[in-house]
Amino acid sequence: MKPMLRLEGLRKSFGGLRVTDEVSFEIQPQEIAAIIGPNGAGKTTLFNQITGYLAPDGGHVFLEGQEIAGLTPQKIVKMGVGRAFQIASIFPDETALDNVRAACMSKLNQTRHLWRPVERFNRATEQAFAVLASLGLERQADRMAYELAHGDQKLLDIGIALVLEPKLLLLDEPTAGMSPEERQLTRQLIKQLWAQYKLTLIFIEHDMDMVFGIAERIMVLNHGALIADGTPGEIRNNKEVITAYLGEEA
16 A cells, blocks of 8 residues: 655755755544644644645655655645644635635536536535534534634634645644633544544644644654654654654653
C-alpha cells in the first residue's frame, strides 16, 4: 500500500533562515498524526508547502505516489487534500448553512452530472445539513457565521473542508483560542470525524492533552528540522523533545 503522504528532503528558506530543513516522513492511509514544536519551528510553513501555498526550495511531496510539490492549492484540493486554517477561513456575513452549501455547490459543479440548478441546489443543501449535523452545528444553520462562538467558527471551517471529500485533511491548531470546555469537545469531535469520514488526518497543535489523547503518532519540529517521530509514549520520553519543547513535566 502506498503512503497517503510522503515528504522527501523538503527545504524552504526565507533569506538566510532555513524554515524547513530536509524534512522527510511518510503518513499511511487513515493514520492520525500530530505535528508539534515551539513557535517558529516551521509547522505552518510545512503545511503551506504540502497544500501549495508555498513552493518548496527543494525536495518532494507525494500524495499516494504522485508528486504535488509546486502545484496550485486548487489542484491539490481537487486531488484530495483538505485544510482548515489556524484562523477560520469562512464568510462571516453568510449563514453557517450558506458557508457549507457554497462549498457543496462548488463540489457538485465539478461533476459531469447535468443536473438542473434547482436539483443541484437541493442536493447541496442536503449535503450541507449533513455536514453541519456531523459537527453538532445543525441548530446554528441559520445564524450568521460572525455570530458563532469562536470554537463553532473553527468547526465550520473544518466542515467546509470536509464537504470537498478529502482523503487527507490538515488541521492547523484546531483548538487555538478555545476555552477548556471547547477544547475537550473539539478533541472528541475530531476523533469522531476521523473515524466517520475514514480520513488520513494530520494536525498541528499546542494542546498536549489533544496531542497525546488522539494522535497515534507524533512528529516534532524544531528550527525547521524533524527531531523526533514516534508514538506518544516514545515522544513523551524523548530527551531531545523534552529539552526543546515539552519540558520536564510533560
